[in-house]
Amino acid sequence: xxxxxxxxxxxxxxxxxxxxxxxxxxxxxxxxxxxxxxxxxxxxxxxxxxxxxxxxxxxxxxxxxxxxxxxxxxxxxxxxxxxxxxxxxxxxxxxxxxxxxxxxxxxxxxxxxxxxxxxxxxxxxxxxxxxxxxxxxxxxxxxxxxxxxxxxxxxxxxxxxxxxxxxxxxxxxxxxxxxxxxxxxxxxxxxxxxxxxxxxxxxxxxxxxxxxxxxxxxxxxxxxxxxxxxxxxxxxxxxxxxxxxxxxxxxxxxxxxxxxxxxxxxxxxxxxxxxxxxxxxxxxxxxxxxxxxxxxxxxxxxxxxxxxxxxxxxxxxxxxxxxxxxxxxxxxxxxxxxxxxxxxxxx
Numbered sequence: 001x002x003x004x005x006x007x008x009x010x011x012x013x014x015x016x017x018x019x020x021x022x023x024x025x026x027x028x029x030x031x032x033x034x035x036x037x038x039x040x041x042x043x044x045x046x047x048x049x050x051x052x053x054x055x056x057x058x059x060x061x062x063x064x065x066x067x068x069x070x071x072x073x074x075x076x077x078x079x080x081x082x083x084x085x086x087x088x089x090x091x092x093x094x095x096x097x098x099x100x101x102x103x104x105x106x107x108x109x110x111x112x113x114x115x116x117x118x119x120x121x122x123x124x125x126x127x128x129x130x131x132x133x134x135x136x137x138x139x140x141x142x143x144x145x146x147x148x149x150x151x152x153x154x155x156x157x158x159x160x161x162x163x164x165x166x167x168x169x170x171x172x173x174x175x176x177x178x179x180x181x182x183x184x185x186x187x188x189x190x191x192x193x194x195x196x197x198x199x200x201x202x203x204x205x206x207x208x209x210x211x212x213x214x215x216x217x218x219x220x221x222x223x224x225x226x227x228x229x230x231x232x233x234x235x236x237x238x239x240x241x242x243x244x245x246x247x248x249x250x251x252x253x254x255x256x257x258x259x260x261x262x263x264x265x266x267x268x269x270x271x272x273x274x275x276x277x278x279x280x281x282x283x284x285x286x287x288x289x290x291x292x293x294x295x296x297x298x299x300x301x302x303x304x305x306x307x308x309x310x311x312x313x314x315x316x317x318x319x320x321x322x323x324x325x326x327x328x329x330x331x332x333x334x335x336x337x338x339x340x341x342x343x344x345x346x347x
Contacts, residue, residue, distance in 0.1 A: 003093065004052045005059075005100045008032075012050055019057040021233050023087045027273070028230035028237050029078055030087060033207035035062050038079060040207075041200040042343045043067075047075065047108075049086075049100055051093050059088030061097045065108065068344055074112035075105055079346035080196075081239060082134060082276045082297060085117035098302065114346065119296040128279040128296060135274035135284065135292035143262035154254075154289055161217075161255035166224075168217045168259040176214040177205055180226035180240075183216075187242035189334040192323030197339030201228070215259045217243075217252040225252035229260050236264050237273035257290065 008016065013032045020026040028034075035046045044064050051059035062084050063077040078084025088094040105113055118134050140146050147155065169176060181198050188195040205212055208230060217225035227241035238260065243252045264272060274292050277284040284294070326334065 001054055003058070003096055005049055005096055006052075007104075008046065008048045008050045008060075010036075015057050016050060016060055019060060020087060025085070026087055026232055027083055027235060028208075028211065028232040029081045029084055030060070030062060031208065031211065031230070031232055033204065033211070034078060034081070034084075035064060036207050037200065037203035038064050041197060041203045044079070044343075047104060049097055049104070051088065051097055058090075059086065059093040059097050061086035061101060063101065063104075065110075066344070066346055072112070073108070073110055074114060075101070075108075075110055076114040076346050077116060079114075080200075081116075082273075083116045083118055085115065094302075113301060115299065115301045117298045117300075117302075119298060121295070128294060131279050132276050132297045133279050133284070133294035134297060135277055135287040136295055137261075137272040137274065137287075137290055137292040139261070139265045139270050139272055141265070143265045146261060146265045149291060151289070157251055157254045158258045161251040161258075164219075164250040166217055166219055166250055166252055166255050168215055168255055170213060170215050170259060170263055172205055172210070172212050172214050174205075176216050176226075177201060179216040179223040180214050180228060180242075183223050183226040183242045183244060184240065185335045185338075186244055186331060188338065189329070189331055190245055190327055192325075192327040194326070194338035194341040194345070195335065196342050200339070204228075204230075213260065213263065215256055215263075217256045217259070219247060219250060219252075224250070225256040227256050227260060229264070231264075231269065234268060234270045235273070236269045236271070238275055253286075261290070 013036070016032045020030045035048050038044050039046045044066050047063045047065045049061040049063065050057060061077065063075050064079050066074050066076050066079055068074065076084070077086075086094060086097050088097060101113065105111070140149065181201060185195050211231045213229040213231070215227050215229070216223050224247040225243040227238055229236050229238055241253070241256060243256065261272060274287040274290070276297065277287060279294060
């Protein structure tokens with residue numbers, strides 16, 4: 001039996017997703033919907049590889065050819081998220097996929113490959129200080145058990161949001177996506193960071209379908225917090241969550257995360273990925289209070305030890321000036337200009 005490795009085509013979508021549904025290392029980002037949405041919304045080329053043995057899928061490697069003006073193209077597995085590593089049935093197939101990736105880079109005359117993986121075990125050590133980690137939470141069988149596992153301070157913060165009259169809606173309707181994007185655009189402007197295009201989120205909603213869940217937190221009829229969940233089998237992740245800073249005293253963030261966590265626990269999800277944080281910093285502590293544990297990110301090809309975004313810090317004067325300037329621009333300008341910039345930022 002001869003192993004065949006080639007680039008995917010749209011006809012591979014169903015069997016690609018059937019494969020990742022049963023693979024223990026798969027995440028929601030491995031769903032074909034992710035690379036499909038990147039191609040549809042931003043025009044970057046889907047170069048993902050599929051390994052076949054007598055027409056049976058035995059491995060996949062999602063990868064996007066990122067266009068970057070002036071500095072050349074590069075291969076990324078995967079852009080706009082924390083992970084996108086290969087999945088395979090054996091070390092032999094893993095090696096074959098990596099060899100094909102190198103050949104692809106040579107054919108495309110590309111020297112830069114961004115390969116985003118993570119460690120296989122949760123680590124709690126101060127040696128991770130200042131480094132990027134994923135924050136993973138094991139979910140119990142239902143929301144009642146989850147609430148009981150929280151410390152009293154966390155439970156009181158959730159109740160505070162409810163006492164302040166906040167309420168939420170769950171679903172994946174176009175109306176909820178509009179509310180999410182409203183909150184997202186305003187929050188990203190305040191943070192001084194370019195926002196994704198609405199077309200990106202619309203593509204994700206269309207391609208993930210029922211595996212995408214939106215929660216929007218309201219005070220009366222005003223959306224003040226929102227987040228998007230992606231699901232794959234018994235795992236889920238939250239790529240984006242935002243609140244409007246002027247309402248943070250009402251604790252919308254607590255209700256936002258609780259609304260999603262209780263829904264996931266009651267629907268059979270056993271692992272929740274809070275996403276990337278810098279060990280020991282503010283967002284890390286926020287996620288840690290829910291019980292999430294850190295897992296190191298390893299953003300390099302297997303066998304290599306490359307200094308990359310997971311260890312690079314830096315808060316340069318230029319960066320601070322750019323952030324401050326962006327946060328003062330009119331919302332219409334940042335919403336229009338932001339996606340044109342965000343397209344080329346792979347993180």
